[in-house]
Amino acid sequence: MEPLLLFYGIAAAVSVYAFWFHLLARQLTGPKVWPIVGSLPFLFVNRWRIHDWIASNLRSTGGACTYQTCTICLPFLARKQGFYTVTCHPKNIEHILRTRFDNYPKGPHWQAAFHDLLGQGIFNSDGETWLIQRKTAALEFTTRTLRQAMARWVNRTIKNRLWCILDKAVKENRAVDLQDLLLRLTFDNICGLTFGKDPETLSPELPENPFAMAFDIATERTLYRLLYPGFLWRLEKFLGIGAERRLKQCLEIVEKYMNDAVEARKGDPSDDLLSRFMKKRDVSGNLFATPVLQRIALNFVLAGRDTSSVALSWFFWLVMNHPEVEQKIVGEISRVLGETRGNDRQKWLEEPLDFDEADRLVYLKAALAETLRLYPSVPEDFKYVVQDDVLPDGTFVPAGSTVTYSIYSVGRMKTIWGEDCMEFRPERWLTPEGDKFEAPKDGYKFVAFNGGPRTCLGKDLAYLQMKSVASAVLLRYRLSLAAGHRVEQKMSLTLFMKKGLRVHMHPRALP
Incomplete structure (x- = not known):
């Protein structure tokens, strides 16, 4: 009986995590993310051409010039330490650096x-x-x-x-x-x-x-x-x-x-x-x-x-x-x-x-x-988000996350x-x-x-x-x-x- 309960417990946990991950991934607009490790595999593969990789991700957004990704797809961490907003939108950059x-x-x-x-x-x-x-x-x-x-x-x-x-x-x-x-x-x-x-x-x-x-x-x-x-x-x-x-x-x-x-x-x-x-x-x-x-x-x-x-x-x-x-x-x-x-x-x-x-x-x-x-x-600079905010292009950035503005990509x-x-x-x-x-x-x-x-x-x-x-x-x-x-x-x-x-x-x- 106990092995069966353990199996159902694990299955339930996996199902809950899969549903949570689906909701998270649906909100992201950057490179594909994987369970737990997020976009880290792509970051690792492209580490020797990181600036061009970021620029290509931003170009793929069309005129948006902003994308969001996650490097740690775990509850409680994904929306803070692991959450990155990457932008090269001039109005967003002005908002971050001045406004x-x-x-x-x-x-x-x-x-x-x-x-x-x-x-x-x-x-x-x-x-x-x-x-x-x-x-x-x-x-x-x-x-x-x-x-x-x-x-x-x-x-x-x-x-x-x-x-x-x-x-x-x-x-x-x-x-x-x-x-x-x-x-x-x-x-x-x-x-x-x-x-x-x-x-x-x-x-x-x-x-x-x-x-x-x-x-x-x-x-x-x-x-x-x-x-x-x-x-x-x-x-x-x-x-x-x-x-x-x-x-x-x-x-x-x-x-x-x-x-x-x-x-x-x-x-x-x-x-x-x-x-x-x-x-x-x-x-x-x-x-x-x-x-x-x-x-x-x-x-x-x-x-x-x-x-x-x-x-x-x-x-x-x-x-x-x-x-x-x-x-x-x-x-x-x-x-x-x-x-x-x-x-x-x-x-x-x-x-x-x-x-x-x-x-x-x-x-x-x-x-x-x-x-x-x-x-x-x-080529890149990083900023910490103190309070929830909305960038001029409409992108929501949660408190505790990181905003990267790519000077190289601009x-x-x-x-x-x-x-x-x-x-x-x-x-x-x-x-x-x-x-x-x-x-x-x-x-x-x-x-x-x-x-x-x-x-x-x-x-x-x-x-x-x-x-x-x-x-x-x-x-x-x-x-x-x-x-x-x-x-x-x-x-x-x-x-x-x-x-x-x-x-x-x-x-x-x-x-």
């Missing part, structure tokens, strides 16, 4: 995943903790002294290091990994700007920097925490195995490097960002503690190093494949330098463009913006950017006369620099740094992809090229 900003913080899942790496830094905090860092940073980023400091670091690095390395590669007819060089360049610049310490990773020997390597691996391993249920990475962390074991080792290297930087600045304060934050106070009125200062500085390194170098890598790749755009960029640089330095071509090549000259490069800025439209440095939707959305066309960013840069009237069609209260403070500095580097390379060299090299996306927080960008440099004959 209902307080209802969409980073949230506990994001903060838990990133806490070991970023602590309570500006990119991993909400509320008052975030606000005081934002206000402090905003004051610093509006000062001309910071712009001048950035210009000094950038131009010195280009002139004394980047040009030397590229000239040597030309003489030896040797390919270089341009992405690696750009990462080293922006890393040296942002370290100098943030805590006055130049690691000199961009030098002829191209030395391996333990901090830079550990930081790369740590950001990659941290991203995995977001893609899978929290209990999986927490179990790995508890057992000290797999990706979590490697993450712990890398974090120890990062921690030591940052601790040394903070201690050095305490004994010898300067005008760098870290020194300025050391004079500020937290929400309780106390000076920031050393661990907090470490994480604040690390957050700025993350923002200033990866985003600009990754954007420049995709920019150079796109320019190589669009010679007509390259010709227009070089022509614009030549016109500006002709006005500022005269017609002596040798004077054009003696010094990198200063930031005032770079300000005048309108078409180049358009080409960089078009690059970021197609290949945003941060630029690939015909309903947003038109039939030519997949084309690299800088002209779409210019006025009809072609002499002024013109951002879209709907600002939330382009959120490569975020939007609303969290809009990137360093946006203008980033454009200036990218324009300085791009002009310094393109004015001297013509680039071609190394034979057999394939450009692929890497699974990371930022849109790295998986195998770098191996190119040959050829001396440019200026008109």
Whole structure:
């Protein structure tokens, strides 16, 4: 009798679960979900092309630009921890980033995943903790002294290091990994700007920097925490195995490097960002503690190093494949330098463009913006839903769930950017006369620099740094992809090229 009762009990439970799962699956509009594991199998299979997979799911919705999926199909979990709303609808993005900003913080899942790496830094905090860092940073980023400091670091690095390395590669007819060089360049610049310490990773020997390597691996391993249920990475962390074991080792290297930087600045304060934050106070009125200062500085390194170098890598790749755009960029640089330095071509090549000259490069800025439209440095962002809400397109989002807005997908939707959305066309960013840069009237069609209260403070500095580097390379060299090299996306927080960008440099004959 008991086996029969057990059988009926199991059958009843399975029937109830099947009915519940049917009701849940009927509401979802994203990839197919399976009992218990939801859409995790598809997420796992597509983990190496996650951004294109998300974009294809959004395109399949037609004009909706929003879908919902579930990664844990279990009662009580499915509508919260396992429930994801994925969107690239500009009105939804504006709602999330500006209109209902307080209802969409980073949230506990994001903060838990990133806490070991970023602590309570500006990119991993909400509320008052975030606000005081934002206000402090905003004051610093509006000062001309910071712009001048950035210009000094950038131009010195280009002139004394980047040009030397590229000239040597030309003489030896040797390919270089341009992405690696750009990462080293922006890393040296942002370290100098943030805590006055130049690691000199961009030098002829191209030395391996333990901090830079550990930081790369740590950001990659941290991203995995977001893609899978929290209990999986927490179990790995508890057992000290797999990706979590490697993450712990890398974090120890990062921690030591940052601790040394903070201690050095305490004994010898300067005008760098870290020194300025050391004079500020937290929400309780106390000076920031050393661990907090470490994480604040690390957050700025993350923002200033990866985003600009990754954007420049995709920019150079796109320019190589669009010679007509390259010709227009070089022509614009030549016109500006002709006005500022005269017609002596040798004077054009003696010094990198200063930031005032770079300000005048309108078409180049358009080409960089078009690059970021197609290949945003941060392709996806995640927000936690505090209270039940309805997005402008009518999508209901339950409290405790996650909203992902896909910046990568926005630029690939015909309903947003038109039939030519997949084309690299800088002209779409210019006025009809072609002499002024013109951002879209709907600002939330382009959120490569975020939007609303969290809009990137360093946006203008980033454009200036990218324009300085791009002009310094393109004015001297013509680039071609190394034979057999394939450009692929890497699974990371930022849109790295998986195998770098191996190119040959050829001396440019200026008109």
